[in-house]
Amino acid sequence: MRNLIFLFILVALLPSSLLAATEVYPLATAEERERFQGLLAELRCPKCQNQNIADSDAPIAQDMRDETYRMVRDGASNEEVFEALIARFGEFVRYKPQFDRRTALLWTTPIIVVLIGLLVVIGTVVRAKRQPQATATLTDEERQRAQQILEDGNPKP
Amino acid sequence: MKRLLLFIPVILAVTLGMVLFAGIGKDPSHLESALIGKPVPAFELTNLLAPGEQLDEQVFKGQVSLLNVWGTWCPACRDEHGELVRLARSEGVRIVGLNYKDQRDLALQWLSGLGNPYAVTLYDPAGRVGFDLGVYGAPETYVIDGDGIVRFRHVGVVTEQVWRELLEPVVRQYQEQG
Structure with missing residues:
Protein backbone atom coordinates (compact mmCIF):
# COMPACT_ATOMS: atom_id res chain seq x y z
CA MET A 1 0.00 0.00 0.00
CA ARG A 94 21.89 31.58 -30.57
CA TYR A 95 23.46 28.30 -29.58
CA LYS A 96 23.95 27.41 -33.24
CA PRO A 97 25.32 30.52 -34.92
CA GLN A 98 24.60 30.92 -38.59
CA PHE A 99 27.29 30.06 -41.11
CA ASP A 100 28.78 33.28 -42.43
CA ARG A 101 32.20 34.86 -42.82
CA ARG A 102 32.71 35.45 -39.10
CA THR A 103 31.69 31.96 -38.07
CA ALA A 104 33.26 30.13 -41.02
CA LEU A 105 36.35 29.16 -39.02
CA LEU A 106 34.22 28.07 -36.09
CA TRP A 107 32.19 25.69 -38.22
CA THR A 108 34.99 24.40 -40.44
CA THR A 109 37.75 23.85 -37.85
CA PRO A 110 36.57 20.31 -36.97
CA ILE A 111 36.46 19.35 -40.65
CA ILE A 112 39.88 20.90 -41.28
CA VAL A 113 41.39 19.07 -38.30
CA VAL A 114 39.91 15.74 -39.42
CA LEU A 115 41.27 16.31 -42.95
CA ILE A 116 44.74 17.11 -41.60
CA GLY A 117 44.60 13.93 -39.51
CA LEU A 118 43.57 11.90 -42.57
CA LEU A 119 46.42 13.39 -44.61
CA VAL A 120 48.92 12.48 -41.87
CA VAL A 121 47.62 8.90 -41.73
CA ILE A 122 47.66 8.51 -45.51
CA GLY A 123 51.16 10.01 -45.69
CA THR A 124 52.48 7.65 -43.05
CA VAL A 125 50.95 4.59 -44.71
CA VAL A 126 52.18 5.54 -48.17
CA ARG A 127 55.69 6.25 -46.92
CA ALA A 128 55.83 2.94 -45.06
CA LYS A 129 54.82 1.09 -48.21
CA ARG A 130 57.25 2.89 -50.45
CA GLN A 131 60.15 2.12 -48.09
CA PRO A 132 62.41 -0.19 -50.19
CA GLN A 133 62.28 -3.72 -48.79
CA ALA A 134 65.89 -4.19 -49.90
CA THR A 135 67.31 -2.38 -46.89
CA ALA A 136 65.99 -5.12 -44.67
CA THR A 137 67.87 -7.83 -46.56
CA LEU A 138 71.60 -8.16 -47.17
CA THR A 139 73.61 -8.88 -50.25
CA ASP A 140 75.54 -12.12 -50.31
CA GLU A 141 78.76 -10.27 -49.64
CA GLU A 142 77.30 -8.47 -46.62
CA ARG A 143 75.89 -11.69 -45.28
CA GLN A 144 79.28 -13.31 -45.47
CA ARG A 145 80.86 -10.39 -43.62
CA ALA A 146 78.21 -10.42 -40.97
CA GLN A 147 78.70 -14.14 -40.48
CA GLN A 148 82.39 -13.58 -40.09
CA ILE A 149 81.93 -10.80 -37.54
CA LEU A 150 79.52 -12.90 -35.54
CA GLU A 151 81.86 -15.84 -35.51
CA ASP A 152 84.86 -13.71 -34.55
CA GLY A 153 82.98 -11.88 -31.83
CA ASN A 154 81.62 -15.06 -30.37
CA PRO A 155 84.41 -17.64 -30.61
CA LYS A 156 83.52 -21.25 -30.16
CA PRO A 157 84.81 -22.78 -27.00
CA MET B 1 63.10 18.79 -43.73
CA LYS B 2 62.27 15.88 -41.42
CA ARG B 3 63.78 17.80 -38.54
CA LEU B 4 61.61 20.82 -39.28
CA LEU B 5 58.49 18.66 -39.24
CA LEU B 6 59.33 17.65 -35.68
CA PHE B 7 58.78 21.25 -34.61
CA ILE B 8 55.15 21.27 -35.74
CA PRO B 9 53.77 20.07 -32.36
CA VAL B 10 55.74 22.79 -30.58
CA ILE B 11 54.42 25.46 -32.93
CA LEU B 12 50.87 24.16 -32.51
CA ALA B 13 51.19 24.11 -28.72
CA VAL B 14 52.58 27.65 -28.64
CA THR B 15 49.79 28.92 -30.93
CA LEU B 16 47.12 27.27 -28.82
CA GLY B 17 48.77 28.70 -25.72
CA MET B 18 48.66 32.21 -27.15
CA VAL B 19 45.01 31.87 -28.16
CA LEU B 20 44.06 30.66 -24.69
CA PHE B 21 46.23 33.27 -23.00
CA ALA B 22 44.47 36.04 -24.93
CA GLY B 23 41.22 34.93 -23.31
CA ILE B 24 42.48 35.21 -19.72
CA GLY B 25 41.11 38.20 -17.86
CA LYS B 26 38.35 38.83 -20.36
CA ASP B 27 34.96 39.05 -18.71
CA PRO B 28 32.67 36.74 -20.67
CA SER B 29 29.59 38.37 -19.17
CA HIS B 30 30.34 41.61 -21.03
CA LEU B 31 28.56 41.35 -24.34
CA GLU B 32 28.78 43.92 -27.04
CA SER B 33 25.40 45.43 -27.73
CA ALA B 34 23.79 44.32 -30.97
CA LEU B 35 22.64 47.91 -31.40
CA ILE B 36 26.03 49.59 -31.73
CA GLY B 37 25.88 51.85 -34.77
CA LYS B 38 22.10 51.50 -35.00
CA PRO B 39 19.40 53.96 -33.97
CA VAL B 40 17.71 53.65 -30.60
CA PRO B 41 14.62 51.46 -31.15
CA ALA B 42 11.45 53.50 -31.58
CA PHE B 43 9.43 53.85 -28.41
CA GLU B 44 6.68 55.80 -26.72
CA LEU B 45 6.86 56.11 -22.97
CA THR B 46 5.65 58.52 -20.36
CA ASN B 47 7.88 60.86 -18.44
CA LEU B 48 8.50 59.45 -14.97
CA LEU B 49 8.10 62.88 -13.42
CA ALA B 50 5.10 63.90 -15.51
CA PRO B 51 2.77 60.94 -16.15
CA GLY B 52 0.80 62.87 -18.76
CA GLU B 53 3.80 63.63 -20.95
CA GLN B 54 4.58 61.24 -23.82
CA LEU B 55 8.21 60.88 -24.86
CA ASP B 56 9.78 59.14 -27.84
CA GLU B 57 13.24 58.65 -29.35
CA GLN B 58 13.37 62.37 -30.17
CA VAL B 59 14.65 62.98 -26.62
CA PHE B 60 18.09 61.95 -27.90
CA LYS B 61 18.15 64.32 -30.84
CA GLY B 62 20.53 67.24 -30.85
CA GLN B 63 23.17 66.29 -28.30
CA VAL B 64 25.20 63.38 -27.04
CA SER B 65 23.52 61.71 -24.06
CA LEU B 66 24.11 58.87 -21.71
CA LEU B 67 21.15 56.53 -21.42
CA ASN B 68 21.16 54.96 -17.98
CA VAL B 69 18.92 51.94 -17.32
CA TRP B 70 17.98 51.67 -13.67
CA GLY B 71 15.39 50.48 -11.21
CA THR B 72 14.84 50.76 -7.49
CA TRP B 73 14.97 46.95 -7.28
CA CYS B 74 18.57 46.99 -8.46
CA PRO B 75 21.16 47.37 -5.69
CA ALA B 76 24.01 48.10 -8.09
CA CYS B 77 22.01 51.08 -9.38
CA ARG B 78 22.20 52.57 -5.91
CA ASP B 79 25.97 52.11 -5.96
CA GLU B 80 26.38 54.09 -9.16
CA HIS B 81 23.81 56.78 -8.43
CA GLY B 82 26.26 59.12 -6.67
CA GLU B 83 28.59 59.00 -9.66
CA LEU B 84 25.72 59.77 -12.05
CA VAL B 85 24.78 62.78 -9.95
CA ARG B 86 28.39 63.94 -10.01
CA LEU B 87 28.59 63.50 -13.81
CA ALA B 88 25.42 65.49 -14.35
CA ARG B 89 26.33 68.29 -11.95
CA SER B 90 30.10 68.65 -12.30
CA GLU B 91 30.89 67.28 -15.75
CA GLY B 92 27.80 68.64 -17.44
CA VAL B 93 26.85 65.28 -18.96
CA ARG B 94 23.31 64.93 -20.23
CA ILE B 95 21.88 61.73 -18.80
CA VAL B 96 18.58 60.27 -19.90
CA GLY B 97 17.19 57.75 -17.42
CA LEU B 98 15.25 54.64 -18.31
CA ASN B 99 13.34 53.50 -15.26
CA TYR B 100 13.15 49.80 -16.03
CA LYS B 101 10.48 47.43 -14.66
CA ASP B 102 9.83 49.60 -11.67
CA GLN B 103 7.01 51.36 -9.85
CA ARG B 104 6.51 55.06 -10.28
CA ASP B 105 6.13 55.95 -6.60
CA LEU B 106 9.21 53.96 -5.60
CA ALA B 107 11.23 55.57 -8.39
CA LEU B 108 10.10 59.07 -7.42
CA GLN B 109 11.03 58.38 -3.79
CA TRP B 110 14.46 57.21 -4.92
CA LEU B 111 15.10 60.34 -6.99
CA SER B 112 13.98 62.73 -4.28
CA GLY B 113 16.10 60.90 -1.71
CA LEU B 114 19.30 60.37 -3.71
CA GLY B 115 19.13 63.30 -6.11
CA ASN B 116 18.05 63.35 -9.73
CA PRO B 117 20.88 63.27 -12.26
CA TYR B 118 18.54 62.75 -15.23
CA ALA B 119 17.65 65.45 -17.72
CA VAL B 120 14.59 63.33 -18.36
CA THR B 121 13.52 59.90 -17.15
CA LEU B 122 11.55 57.48 -19.30
CA TYR B 123 9.13 55.29 -17.38
CA ASP B 124 9.16 51.70 -18.69
CA PRO B 125 7.24 49.57 -16.16
CA ALA B 126 6.74 46.65 -18.57
CA GLY B 127 10.39 46.64 -19.61
CA ARG B 128 9.39 46.77 -23.25
CA VAL B 129 11.93 49.40 -24.33
CA GLY B 130 14.59 47.75 -22.17
CA PHE B 131 13.89 44.52 -24.04
CA ASP B 132 14.16 46.23 -27.42
CA LEU B 133 17.47 47.73 -26.32
CA GLY B 134 18.76 44.28 -25.37
CA VAL B 135 19.08 45.15 -21.69
CA TYR B 136 19.93 41.95 -19.84
CA GLY B 137 20.85 43.30 -16.44
CA ALA B 138 20.54 46.71 -14.88
CA PRO B 139 22.41 48.92 -14.53
CA GLU B 140 23.40 49.48 -18.13
CA THR B 141 24.67 52.73 -19.56
CA TYR B 142 24.63 53.61 -23.25
CA VAL B 143 26.26 56.45 -25.12
CA ILE B 144 23.78 57.84 -27.67
CA ASP B 145 24.98 60.43 -30.15
CA GLY B 146 23.10 63.53 -31.27
CA ASP B 147 21.44 61.63 -34.12
CA GLY B 148 20.03 59.04 -31.76
CA ILE B 149 22.54 56.35 -32.77
CA VAL B 150 23.79 53.92 -30.09
CA ARG B 151 27.57 54.24 -29.87
CA PHE B 152 28.60 52.34 -26.78
CA ARG B 153 27.21 50.20 -24.03
CA HIS B 154 28.54 49.55 -20.57
CA VAL B 155 26.96 46.77 -18.52
CA GLY B 156 27.45 47.24 -14.81
CA VAL B 157 28.11 50.01 -12.36
CA VAL B 158 29.40 53.36 -13.62
CA THR B 159 32.30 54.45 -11.46
CA GLU B 160 34.60 57.40 -11.92
CA GLN B 161 37.08 55.04 -13.54
CA VAL B 162 34.48 53.61 -15.93
CA TRP B 163 33.53 57.14 -16.88
CA ARG B 164 37.11 58.26 -17.44
CA GLU B 165 38.31 55.19 -19.31
CA LEU B 166 35.27 53.94 -21.20
CA LEU B 167 32.45 56.45 -21.44
CA GLU B 168 34.12 59.85 -21.55
CA PRO B 169 36.30 59.15 -24.62
CA VAL B 170 33.22 58.05 -26.60
CA VAL B 171 31.11 60.96 -25.37
CA ARG B 172 33.83 63.51 -26.20
CA GLN B 173 34.45 61.94 -29.61
CA TYR B 174 30.82 62.33 -30.67
CA GLN B 175 30.49 65.74 -29.07
CA GLU B 176 33.32 66.94 -31.28
CA GLN B 177 31.74 65.43 -34.38
CA GLY B 178 28.29 66.81 -33.61
Missing part, protein backbone atom coordinates in the same frame (compact mmCIF):
# COMPACT_ATOMS: atom_id res chain seq x y z
CA ARG A 2 2.77 2.32 1.01
CA ASN A 3 4.62 1.61 -2.21
CA LEU A 4 1.52 2.31 -4.18
CA ILE A 5 1.10 5.73 -2.61
CA PHE A 6 4.74 6.48 -3.22
CA LEU A 7 4.39 5.49 -6.84
CA PHE A 8 1.29 7.62 -7.17
CA ILE A 9 3.13 10.66 -5.80
CA LEU A 10 6.02 10.06 -8.18
CA VAL A 11 3.72 9.80 -11.16
CA ALA A 12 1.86 12.90 -10.05
CA LEU A 13 5.09 14.89 -9.73
CA LEU A 14 6.76 13.72 -12.88
CA PRO A 15 5.02 15.56 -15.67
CA SER A 16 4.35 18.73 -13.71
CA SER A 17 7.47 20.44 -15.00
CA LEU A 18 6.62 19.44 -18.54
CA LEU A 19 3.09 20.67 -18.23
CA ALA A 20 4.12 23.96 -16.66
CA ALA A 21 5.38 25.43 -19.91
CA THR A 22 2.27 24.57 -21.85
CA GLU A 23 -0.02 25.93 -19.14
CA VAL A 24 1.66 29.31 -19.14
CA TYR A 25 2.03 29.37 -22.92
CA PRO A 26 -1.09 27.83 -24.45
CA LEU A 27 -0.59 27.02 -28.11
CA ALA A 28 -3.18 25.59 -30.45
CA THR A 29 -1.41 22.66 -32.06
CA ALA A 30 1.07 20.05 -30.84
CA GLU A 31 3.34 21.05 -33.68
CA GLU A 32 3.45 24.65 -32.50
CA ARG A 33 4.10 23.53 -28.93
CA GLU A 34 6.99 21.40 -30.08
CA ARG A 35 8.41 24.19 -32.18
CA PHE A 36 8.12 26.60 -29.24
CA GLN A 37 9.96 24.19 -26.91
CA GLY A 38 12.63 23.70 -29.56
CA LEU A 39 13.16 27.43 -29.86
CA LEU A 40 13.42 27.86 -26.09
CA ALA A 41 16.05 25.14 -25.97
CA GLU A 42 18.09 26.73 -28.73
CA LEU A 43 18.10 30.27 -27.39
CA ARG A 44 20.72 31.22 -24.87
CA CYS A 45 20.11 33.44 -21.89
CA PRO A 46 22.38 36.52 -22.00
CA LYS A 47 22.33 36.81 -18.22
CA CYS A 48 22.96 33.22 -17.10
CA GLN A 49 25.19 32.44 -19.96
CA ASN A 50 25.29 28.68 -19.81
CA GLN A 51 21.56 28.14 -19.71
CA ASN A 52 19.02 28.23 -22.44
CA ILE A 53 15.98 30.40 -21.92
CA ALA A 54 13.80 27.38 -21.15
CA ASP A 55 15.91 26.56 -18.08
CA SER A 56 16.89 30.01 -16.90
CA ASP A 57 15.02 31.81 -14.15
CA ALA A 58 16.52 35.20 -15.02
CA PRO A 59 13.91 37.91 -15.67
CA ILE A 60 15.42 38.51 -19.08
CA ALA A 61 14.91 34.83 -19.99
CA GLN A 62 11.29 35.25 -18.94
CA ASP A 63 10.96 38.23 -21.28
CA MET A 64 12.58 36.29 -24.09
CA ARG A 65 10.22 33.35 -23.54
CA ASP A 66 7.27 35.73 -23.65
CA GLU A 67 8.49 37.31 -26.86
CA THR A 68 9.17 33.91 -28.44
CA TYR A 69 5.71 32.76 -27.43
CA ARG A 70 4.08 35.87 -28.85
CA MET A 71 5.88 35.42 -32.15
CA VAL A 72 5.16 31.69 -32.44
CA ARG A 73 1.51 32.27 -31.60
CA ASP A 74 1.32 34.93 -34.30
CA GLY A 75 2.75 32.50 -36.83
CA ALA A 76 6.37 33.65 -37.07
CA SER A 77 8.88 31.21 -38.50
CA ASN A 78 11.86 30.00 -36.46
CA GLU A 79 14.16 32.21 -38.50
CA GLU A 80 12.04 35.27 -37.74
CA VAL A 81 12.17 34.53 -34.02
CA PHE A 82 15.96 34.13 -34.11
CA GLU A 83 16.35 37.31 -36.13
CA ALA A 84 14.19 39.33 -33.76
CA LEU A 85 16.16 38.23 -30.72
CA ILE A 86 19.56 38.50 -32.38
CA ALA A 87 18.72 42.06 -33.42
CA ARG A 88 18.31 42.89 -29.74
CA PHE A 89 20.83 40.73 -27.95
CA GLY A 90 23.34 39.79 -30.62
CA GLU A 91 24.46 36.53 -32.19
CA PHE A 92 25.37 35.38 -28.69
CA VAL A 93 21.83 34.24 -27.90
